[in-house]
Amino acid sequence: MANRAYNFNAGPAALPLEVLEKAQKQFVEFENSGMSLMEMSHRGAIYEKVHYDTEKLLRELLSIPEGYKVLFVQGGASTQFAMVPLNLLRPETTAAYVATGSWATKAIQEAKLFGDTTIAASSEADAYNRIPSISELNIPENAAYVHLTSNETIEGTQWAEYPDTGSIPLVGDLSSDILCQPVDVSKFGVIYAGAQKNLGPSGVTLVIIREDLIAKPSLTVPTMLRYDTHAKVDSLYNTPPTFGIYMVGEVLKWLKEQGGAAGMEKRNREKAALLYDLIDGSGGFYRGFADKGSRSLMNATFRLATEELEKQFVKESEAQGFVGLKGHRSVGGLRASIYNAVPLDSIRALTDFMRDFQSRNG
Ligand code: PMP
Numbered sequence: 137m138a139n140r141a142y143n144f145n146a147g148p149a150a151l152p153l154e155v156l157e158k159a160q161k162q163f164v165e166f167e168n169s170g171m172s173l174m175e176m177s178h179r180g181a182i183y184e185k186v187h188y189d190t191e192k193l194l195r196e197l198l199s200i201p202e203g204y205k206v207l208f209v210q211g212g213a214s215t216q217f218a219m220v221p222l223n224l225l226r227p228e229t230t231a232a233y234v235a236t237g238s239w240a241t242k243a244i245q246e247a248k249l250f251g252d253t254t255i256a257a258s259s260e261a262d263a264y265n266r267i268p269s270i271s272e273l274n275i276p277e278n279a280a281y282v283h284l285t286s287n288e289t290i291e292g293t294q295w296a297e298y299p300d301t302g303s304i305p306l307v308g309d310l311s312s313d314i315l316c317q318p319v320d321v322s323k324f325g326v327i328y329a330g331a332q333k334n335l336g337p338s339g340v341t342l343v344i345i346r347e348d349l350i351a352k353p354s355l356t357v358p359t360m361l362r363y364d365t366h367a368k369v370d371s372l373y374n375t376p377p378t379f380g381i382y383m384v385g386e387v388l389k390w391l392k393e394q395g396g397a398a399g400m401e402k403r404n405r406e407k408a409a410l411l412y413d414l415i416d417g418s419g420g421f422y423r424g425f426a427d428k429g430s431r432s433l434m435n436a437t438f439r440l441a442t443e444e445l446e447k448q449f450v451k452e453s454e455a456q457g458f459v460g461l462k463g464h465r466s467v468g469g470l471r472a473s474i475y476n477a478v479p480l481d482s483i484r485a486l487t488d489f490m491r492d493f494q495s496r497n498g
Pocket of ligand 1 (some may be wrong): 290
């Protein structure tokens, strides 16, 4: 077996070893075709089957109701920060955002380029260490949509429950927690997610959009940035990221074998509890960043008494085969990203290391 690191990277992130090994087997020649998947036409029968099977499995695993389109696009979730307002915002409406942290802020900044924005609620005053409660939301009547970031990858916070926004479409950036647990897609008008945390490699972005929202945007919106362009032709308007979509399909097959979204949630809760219990039981040596009620199942953020000690933690962890534990450069501290494909054994190894580190430095 390959020599695998304890990979806690925030994204691109750990992929299931079984998937990597299967992809390796299929890499040079795909299904007796005489070529790799990357060398064949995206209009051919072999690729088309991969494409549509991946969509079908996504629909199954996310229980996507009738009336929604599933799109595979490019440009990362960051391009969705622009596509959402470009396609949904009208001059007489405002775009309402919940300011929960670094990624929500990026989405807001982008939307400001295209029209009026409103902050429906914000936890900026608390350094974004919590998700505002649903009762804090203030949604203007003329909101074209309400945007939330389901999991703030950098701060390590996650919505525990989504608001009911009535007739105003809810738009969710689920980049860093999609399929970590079941989700009621019918609550959303649009869901988008970059693939590189829970779904596969970078380069593919998933968009799930209610069909009535795929209206014709203004004529000045570039063709590639219009949802209708991709929706009309099942994401085959131009050359899709074929290998990435194949990898997403393989990750989804793996996820189904693990019990689907519900199976993932059970595992993820067990994984997160190991880590948070250790933090909470450390007598203040490790200090969780997020409020307990807003803690993320995917990104556990914590601090030590001094930056010096945090540096030492990172250095020693790296020497012992742990990767990716340094917090994001914008907020500092430490972060363990524990996405779907991070095995329980990696968390056990990490908590052992953390206990040992505390015993030597506490
Ligand atoms: N939203 C969230 C919540 C993210 O975590 C990220 C990436 N870390 C992005 C958006 C941006 O994604 P991309 O790099 O695919 O543009």
